[in-house]
Amino acid sequence: MIGSIAENILDGLAKEPYMKDGDYIGEGGLLYCGKCHTSKEKEINWFGTGIRKVAIMCKCEAAAFDERKRREQKEEEMQSLRRARISSMMDETFQTATFENYRKNGGNEKHLSIAKNYCTEFQKMYENNQGLLFYGTVGTGKSYTAACIANYLLEHNTSVVMTSFVRILKEMQGFDREREEAFTNRLNSVRLLIIDDLGAERSTDYALEKVYGIIDDRYRAKKPLILTTNLTLNQMQTASDIRYERIYDRVFEMCYPLEFKGVSWRKREAAQRYEETKKLLEG
Structure with a gap:
């Protein structure tokens, strides 16, 4: 049962369009980012079904994600402050x-x-x-x-x-x-x-x-x-x-x-x- 669920999840991951222009296959057959040249995949042992590749964020994607979260948090703080001033x-x-x-x-x-x-x-x-x-x-x-x-x-x-x-x-x-x-x-x-x-x-x-x-x-x-x-x-x-x-x-x-x-x-x-x-x- 677990194996079946894992297969379905992996099938979904495999269909994710995370390859962008400039990306390439590098060491170990893993996908690498064309900008920061860090891996966008890693291999894991998935619930005993064998070694599989799953998508991860490269360094520049992780940095962009952190920056978005920082901006969203700052905006939420500003909205909270505006609400506080109004009230x-x-x-x-x-x-x-x-x-x-x-x-x-x-x-x-x-x-x-x-x-x-x-x-x-x-x-x-x-x-x-x-x-x-x-x-x-x-x-x-x-x-x-x-x-x-x-x-x-x-x-x-x-x-x-x-x-x-x-x-x-x-x-x-x-x-x-x-x-x-x-x-x-x-x-x-x-x-x-x-x-x-x-x-x-x-x-x-x-x-x-x-x-x-x-x-x-x-x-x-x-x-x-x-x-x-x-x-x-x-x-x-x-x-x-x-x-x-x-x-x-x-x-x-x-x-x-x-x-x-x-x-x-x-x-x-x-x-x-x-x-x-x-x-x-x-x-």
């Missing part, structure tokens, strides 16, 4: 944020260093469920720094969602329990969740309950979370409203705080535009 929910403003484009101002080198270290040590951060809390005044680079982390990890095929509580709450409006659960499961399925502008959401019981639920779900999933906020550390630490207190307690349990301060980039750029326009108009 990341990141605003277009931040999709091009990178460490290479990070604008230093003499006071934010520490922020850049910590963000880079977080990325290079992300596997440990992930295993330890260690997140970050970027807090401080408006326009000091908190969101941009968080986006740099997101884009770096996306480039290295790590799943990330970057969004905001305002956007999350807007998305969840009208959800029934099943759709809400599916949505929060999606947020928890990624290795890193980044939520921008904590504290900007409406302070209704519904909104604060959902904010706490999202943070707490992440905590229970034992996955890291990065948050940005314009609130001060003192405002969060001394919150007397139990609704806020339990949110911030959970945040401090999960996230390493890093303060951003200094002149707002937006104010700085506005002042620069003012001076440039003044020179043009007033001479």
Whole structure:
């Protein structure tokens, strides 16, 4: 029975059109490639039926095959990255944020260093469920720094969602329990969740309950979370409203705080535009 199967397979192999122009019969009566001059056949003992010739790849065919596989793998990685970016929910403003484009101002080198270290040590951060809390005044680079982390990890095929509580709450409006659960499961399925502008959401019981639920779900999933906020550390630490207190307690349990301060980039750029326009108009 085995012999019959082997014969059928060998008959099929014999019919394969693997001989190309320039190929020739060489040592031992085997077929050789006309380009690289390595064998395109080898002899094997086929299930005890005797010595048979079977087709193999020569060196140049094997190299071409490896190159095709490499290109296919690269394309799959690029498609995976594109899918990750689409599903990341990141605003277009931040999709091009990178460490290479990070604008230093003499006071934010520490922020850049910590963000880079977080990325290079992300596997440990992930295993330890260690997140970050970027807090401080408006326009000091908190969101941009968080986006740099997101884009770096996306480039290295790590799943990330970057969004905001305002956007999350807007998305969840009208959800029934099943759709809400599916949505929060999606947020928890990624290795890193980044939520921008904590504290900007409406302070209704519904909104604060959902904010706490999202943070707490992440905590229970034992996955890291990065948050940005314009609130001060003192405002969060001394919150007397139990609704806020339990949110911030959970945040401090999960996230390493890093303060951003200094002149707002937006104010700085506005002042620069003012001076440039003044020179043009007033001479």
